[in-house]
Amino acid sequence: AIEGSSVHLFCDANGRDRDDSQPGIIWLKDGITIDMGADDSRFSLIGKGGLEIGNVQESDAGSYTCRATNQEDSVDAVATLIVHVEPRFIKQPTNIFAHENADVEFECEVYGQPEPSVQWMKNGDIVFPSDYFQIIDGHNLRILGLVNSDQGLYQCIAENDVGNIQASAQLVILQQGINSRQS
Secondary structure, eight states: BBBSOOOEOOOOOOOOOOOOOOOEEEETTTTEEEEOTTTTTOOOEEETTEEEEOSSGGGOEEEEEEEEESSSEEEEEEEEEOEEEEEEEEEEOOEEEEEOOOOEEEEEEEEESSOOOEEEEETTTEEEOOSEEEETTEEEEOSOOOOGGGGGEEEEEEEEEEEEEEEEEEEEEEEEOOOOOOO
């Protein structure tokens, strides 16, 4: 499921007790009974025994057990919920002003599930890792020994199965000061 969506887990059981009643159904998450009576609960029963989870959160991921019980026995059915989270920025790149020959690093730390891949672009062209352009920790861009042609707009793009985000920052190469005398 995608974070923020609703999920329906269906469960139904047949069987008769001596008194001809149908089995009762309870739901457990990771082995603990779900309290659906709480005022702020996003969990509710639907139909004969289905479970609805509204506004799914990452913490809802786990193992869900539908337990059907009667006076004679009980039986369990288990489903695993995986929650996908769109990429989001933890740290975005910021503008950098530096002199030639300096080393600089643009930050682009992201979070998502599954883990997003990060790609860098300079003025719309893909930046390929090299001796001078290094991808650090899978997300930051380090540029070693700046030259004038490194100046431009750098863009960080993060993507996973459920979305993508992007942010950009400018690299400005500062010119060495020129001393001048006025008379």
